[in-house]
Amino acid sequence: MSKKNVLFFLLVLSLSFILMTYQSRKGNLFSTHFIDNILNASHAFTKSVTDSIASPFKKLAIRDEDNKLLRKRIDELLMERAKYQEAAIENKRLNELLGLRESRQRYVTAAKALSRGTDxxxxxxxxxxxxxxxxxxxxxxxxxxxxxxxIFNVTKSYAKLLLLTDINFSAAVRLQESRREGIISGTGRKNLILQYIPYEEEIKTGDIVITSGLDQLFPPGIPVGFISKIDKKGTGHFQHIEVTPYIEDSKLEEVLIIK
Structure with missing residues (x-):
């Protein structure tokens, strides 16, 4: 509020007080009407000042409501985008499985993971x-x-899959380059153990491990993983070899089942 407005407001109040005092002493009807006019003018002025102060706050309230609606719409659009991105990623995975299916004559079905073991x-x-x-x-x-x-357990509508990282998993494998055969075993962690590779066998990190098919369980030639750690001082005459699997079992969502 400007200084002029403040002075005018104080002047109106002072005049009102003086005239009210005068009226109480004289009982003059004219003074009463005059005071009413003064008070009405004072009320109008006060209302104008109050409205001028309240107006910005009303605008702020409206703006805040608009912002809330805008944020809500942005959240809805972000959720829609996330759904489209997830659909695109799933479509890519399924297309890769479809390509794998066409290259496998022993294909049975594609399956989706419903739940994961808790142990x-x-x-x-x-x-x-x-x-x-x-x-x-x-x-x-x-x-x-x-x-x-x-697959280690099957019902009419569901099947249980033992992942190659499980401690109860094993498979006959061979090194792709040297053709040396061994057994791969799960550890319950992210890595696998390659057993029965003699300490004199020349191997290196990065060598690829594939299924050999000699266990009559897994078809030959399926990629398993790559050698990530070698310790020639293993057990007895064999090296201690760790293998990193190609799959990330914690991210597995779909698989192709073959016979």
Whole structure:
């Protein structure tokens, strides 16, 4: 409020007080009407001042409401974008599985993971396909990157998959370059152990491990992983070799089941 407005307001109040005092002493009707006019003018002025002060706050309230609606719409658009991105990622995975299916004559069905084992050492998945889709015990499960595991339990509508990182998993394998055969075993962690490779065998980190098919469980030639650590002072005459699997079992969502 400007200084002029303040002075005018104080002047009006002072005049009102003086005239009210005068009226109480004289009882003059004219003074009463005059005071009413003064008070009405004072009220109008006060209302104008109050409105001028309140107006910015009303505008702020309206702006705040607009911002809330805008934020809500932005959140809705972000959720829609996330859904589209997830659909695009899933479509890419399914297309990769479809390409893998066309290259595999032993294809049975594609399956989706429904749930995961809760035991920290037990790496298993429940799949949405079972006997009615042709799934049977000991069938292999693969992904576009490599071996995922094997089926160990089947019902009419569901199947349980033992992942290759599980401590109960093992498979006959060979080194792709040297063709040396061995056994791969799960550890309950992210890595695998390659057993029965003699200490005199020349191997190096990065060497690729594939299934050999000699166990009559897994078809030959499926990529398993690559050698990530070598300790020639293993157990007895064999090296201690760690293998990093190609699959990331914690991110596994779909598999292809083959026989």
């Amino acid at each position: 920290q050492w037990s790496h298993t998945l429940v799949l949405d396909k079972g006997q009615k889709e042709g799934v049977a015990k000991d069938m292999s499960a693969i992904t576009p990157t490599g071996l995922a595991g094997k």
